[in-house]
Amino acid sequence: MLNDIIENYPDEEFLKADGFDEAIIGVSYEMNRPVRLVYLISKCLNILIKRDKMTYEEAQEFFSFNVEGAYVGEQTPIWCNDIM
Secondary structure (H helix, E strand, O other): OOOHHHHHHHOOOOOOOOHHHHHHEEEEEEEOOOOOOEEEHHHHHHHHHHOOOOHHHHHHHHHHHHOOOOOOOOOOOOOEOOOO
C-alpha cells in the first residue's frame, strides 16, 4: 500500500510510523492540513504481537503510549480504530 501511495502522491511528503508499513490503509484529506497516512490499529497490534512477541495486552499498552500517543507535528499519522 505504501508504495502505491508514494507513487500516486509524488509531490507529498509523508511521515511514517517506523515498522508499521503493513498497517497502512490509505491517506487522509482534511481542509487546511497536509495529507497524512492512515493506519489500522488492529494491524499495528498484530505487528507488535508477531514481530516483538508481545501479548495482546502488552501490544495495546505499548501502542497506546509509544505510537498512538506520540504527536510529531502536523503530519502525525492518523490511527483508525477498528477494535470494539
